[in-house]
Amino acid sequence: MPVVWHDVADDQVHSAMSAHNWVFLREEDDFDANFELLIDALDTDLEHVREHTRLLTRAIEWDQDERSKGLALSRQELTMAEGWLTQGVSKEPRPAELHSEYIAFSRATVAGWRKLIISSVAVAVIFLSGLSVFSFLQRQQAVKQKLVAEQQRTEADKQRLRAEEIARIAIAQSLAATASMNLETDPERSLLLVTESVRIMSEANETVLPLPNLVLHQSIIKSRIRLTLTGHDGAVMSAAYSPNGQRIVTASEDNTAKVWDAKTGTELLTLTSHEGQVFSAA
Numbered sequence: 591m592p593v594v595w596h597d598v599a600d601d602q603v604h605s606a607m608s609a610h611n612w613v614f615l616r617e618e619d620d621f622d623a624n625f626e627l628l629i630d631a632l633d634t635d636l637e638h639v640r641e642h643t644r645l646l647t648r649a650i651e652w653d654q655d656e657r658s659k660g661l662a663l664s665r666q667e668l669t670m671a672e673g674w675l676t677q678g679v680s681k682e683p684r685p686a687e688l689h690s691e692y693i694a695f696s697r698a699t700v701a702g703w704r705k706l707i708i709s710s711v712a713v714a715v716i717f718l719s720g721l722s723v724f725s726f727l728q729r730q731q732a733v734k735q736k737l738v739a740e741q742q743r744t745e746a747d748k749q750r751l752r753a754e755e756i757a758r759i760a761i762a763q764s765l766a767a768t769a770s771m772n773l774e775t776d777p778e779r780s781l782l783l784v785t786e787s788v789r790i791m792s793e794a795n796e797t798v799l800p801l802p803n804l805v806l807h808q809s810i811i812k813s814r815i816r817l818t819l820t821g822h823d824g825a826v827m828s829a830a831y832s833p834n835g836q837r838i839v840t841a842s843e844d845n846t847a848k849v850w851d852a853k854t855g856t857e858l859l860t861l862t863s864h865e866g867q868v869f870s871a872a
Contacts, residue, residue: 636797638681641674642689649692663696671696758794762787766802769809777812784809817855821848830872841871 652661663671671693678685769783787802819829824844831838831852838850847868849859 638674638678639683642678642683642685645671645674645689645692646686649686649688652692652695653688657695659699662699663693665700668693668696668700755794755796758790758796759799762790762799762802765790766799766805770801770805773805773808773812777809778815780805780809781813781815817852819848819850819855819857821857821860822846824867827868828870828872839871841868843867847871 648661648663652658655661675685675689675693678689765783765787769780769787772780772783784802784805788798788806791798791802819838819840822840822842822844824842826840826842828841829838836852837858838852839847840850841847845862845864845867847861847864848857849861850857
């Protein structure tokens with residue numbers, strides 16, 4: 591989470607920092623109040639808040655649809671929701687009464703379906719009682735094996751997802767640690783490494799780890815890069831400032847030379863009359 595202790599120009603703030611909510615601790619700000627906001631943000635259980643919002647949305651839809659059984663949680667969702675409800679009583683925001691009603695209704699619905707399934711199986715057993723014992727046992731064995739196979743696949747999927755999560759965290763932490771070690775000697779490399787660390791976690795919709803956040807902030811401060819010029823279709827062979835320092839001219843193997851505003855990075859002019867690669871421009 592970025593903390594602002596003095597103002598800087600917008601064009602000097604890295605895009606990765608702008609994507610976050612800032613906490614202002616400048617001299618003119620209310621330090622005590624904003625510091626309390628910072629502490630609250632660091633203490634917030636984001637996963638609990640997301641699940642609180644998701645389940646409450648489902649519960650409201652269920653309540654508005656006359657509490658239809660069709661909107662009840664599935665068995666797998668119910669198990670997770672009951673675990674969340676048990677743990678959530680000691681967290682903020684606390685589960686609402688509608689949360690409890692929705693989860694209890696879902697449990698009753700799942701139990702009802704279970705009873706219906708059991709009753710259906712009992713009827714089927716009676717209907718098939720005239721068949722030979724051997725055939726019946728064979729069918730039961732096939733059903734059991736199918737259930738075991740499904741359970742094994744489900745467990746394998748869980749383990750795979752968990753392994754992928756652990757791998758993502760390990761890679762993100764490793765990139766951030768390497769970036770931290772290069773802060774003093776090569777802040778630009780540190781910035782590239784920690785940006786990749788943040789991207790890995792963000793693309794998986796997971797919370798960015800504390801270390802990458804810290805190193806990202808430090809590498810942005812230490813980085814000497816203030817401007818990036820993009821526009822050539824090939825490698826840039828040379829770059830030079832104008833005598834007054836207000837313009838930059840670049841030469842590229844894409845057969846062009848370009849003139850840029852040295853302050854904003856805006857492309858001002860493209861020279862396209864060359865018959866081959868431009869190796870130098872000044």
